[in-house]
Amino acid sequence: MIPLSRRLRAIAERIESGSRLADIGSDHALLPAFLAQRGTVSFAVAGELNPGPLEAARKQIRDSGLERMVSVRKGNGLEVISPGEVDTISIAGMGGNLIVEILSAGRENGKLEGIRRLVLQPNVGEDTLRRWLRANGWSLRSEEILEEDGKIYEILVAERAAEESDRTDMDLYGERPWEGFGSLTEQDLYRFGPYLVESGNSVFREKWLREIAKLERIADSLGQSELEESRTKRQAVVEDINRLKELIACWPKGKPSSN
Numbered sequence: 001m002i003p004l005s006r007r008l009r010a011i012a013e014r015i016e017s018g019s020r021l022a023d024i025g026s027d028h029a030l031l032p033a034f035l036a037q038r039g040t041v042s043f044a045v046a047g048e049l050n051p052g053p054l055e056a057a058r059k060q061i062r063d064s065g066l067e068r069m070v071s072v073r074k075g076n077g078l079e080v081i082s083p084g085e086v087d088t089i090s091i092a093g094m095g096g097n098l099i100v101e102i103l104s105a106g107r108e109n110g111k112l113e114g115i116r117r118l119v120l121q122p123n124v125g126e127d128t129l130r131r132w133l134r135a136n137g138w139s140l141r142s143e144e145i146l147e148e149d150g151k152i153y154e155i156l157v158a159e160r161a162a163e164e165s166d167r168t169d170m171d172l173y174g175e176r177p178w179e180g181f182g183s184l185t186e187q188d189l190y191r192f193g194p195y196l197v198e199s200g201n202s203v204f205r206e207k208w209l210r211e212i213a214k215l216e217r218i219a220d221s222l223g224q225s226e227l228e229e230s231r232t233k234r235q236a237v238v239e240d241i242n243r244l245k246e247l248i249a250c251w252p253k254g255k256p257s258s259n
Contacts, residue, residue, distance in 0.1 A: 002034045002064065006148045007121065007155075011092055014119045014142070014157050015040055019088040022047060022081045024102060029057035029072060031090060036069040046072045047080035078106035083113040091118075096125025100132045107136065118158045126154050127190040133158045140172060143195040145203045152207045154193065180250030192247075200252045208244055215241045 004012060008031050015021060015035055021044040023032045032044035046061065048054040057072045073080040078089070089112075091099050099122055106112045118138065122129050133140055138158040145154050172194040173186045184197065196204050215237050222234035 001037055002030055002060075004030060004034050006146060007153050008034070008092070010144055010146055010153075010155055011090055011119055011121060012038075012040070014155065015088060015090065016117065018042055019117070020086040021045070021088045021090060022078070022086040024077060024080070024089060024091045025049075025094055026057055026072075027053045027093070029060045029070065031092075032070045033060055033064050033066055036066045037064065041069070043086070044070045045081055045086060046070055047075055047077075048072070049074065049076050077102035078109075078111035081111055083110040085114075087114055088117045088119065089115055090120070092121035093123060096122035096127070096129040099129055100125075103132065103136075116160055118156075120156045120158070121153055122156070123153075126156070126193065129156065130190045130193070134173065137161070140194070143193045143199075145193070145196050145199070145201055145207065147203045147206065152203060152210070154196070156193075178247075178250070181246055188247075198252065205248060205251060208248055212241055212244050212248070215244070 012031060012034055017040055019035075019041050021032060021035065021041045023029070023044060024047045026032060026046035026048050029046035029048075032041065032046045035041045036044055046057050048057050054072065054074050061067055061070045061072055089106075091102060094102075099120055103112070103118075118133075120129060130140065133156070137160060139161045140156060140158050142157045143154060145152065147153075173189045175186060176184050176189075178184050184192070189197065192204075192208075219234050219237045219241065222230045222237065225231075
């Protein structure tokens with residue numbers, strides 16, 4: 001069995017049995033090869049634009065004897081698939097803005113036709129991706145946050161609801177009371193993740209402690225400038241730092257994490 005990193009294995013666990021998968025930006029095609037070997041997918045496309053990873057993907061599939069199950073294709077985003085060819089898309093290791101661009105282009109050219117599940121792992125810009133999913137008829141079903149080799153990753157799983165009444169995210173982003181913090185706003189929930197903020201996962205706390213440290217460095221840098229614009233920006237950053245500290249101080253639900 002092809003070995004996977006913890007991050008890729010977490011993504012693999014969210015691909016349903018019997019799926020027809022398109023893994024976009026597949027790099028060495030490790031994910032589709034693993035899923036094909038395990039029998040999780042009935043068919044997979046490994047899409048890759050860059051020549052080096054593309055050749056590595058082809059070699060991986062050839063050496064694994066999976067040519068009949070996994071098709072390695074060169075192309076940008078969802079141009080590697082035909083409408084209705086697959087029912088699940090995975091995109092990992094890209095920024096949230098780029099993932100949104102790929103999905104938006106796929107929506108416009110019909111490549112999202114027949115897709116029922118998205119498994120997405122943005123490196124940054126998770127809030128942007130959550131907003132796009134909600135605005136474009138996708139229900140956020142689950143989220144996971146994990147750390148591997150000093151890096152923190154979030155995995156989002158979304159499905160297209162058959163009926164509007166089936167939308168599980170109708171109340172996900174509604175303002176909710178939070179002990180010791182007042183309330184979490186819609187903007188907070190896009191930023192933190194509506195499932196993650198409830199999870200009690202200690203990696204969530206670590207992520208936002210790192211964000212606080214980064215923002216404090218930015219505030220220090222802005223504080224060295226005498227420009228009015230810099231002072232205004234610094235005040236906004238300081239307010240953000242204070243809000244994050246308040247959240248961490250009472251998270252989760254006013255109790256220290258036990259993870």
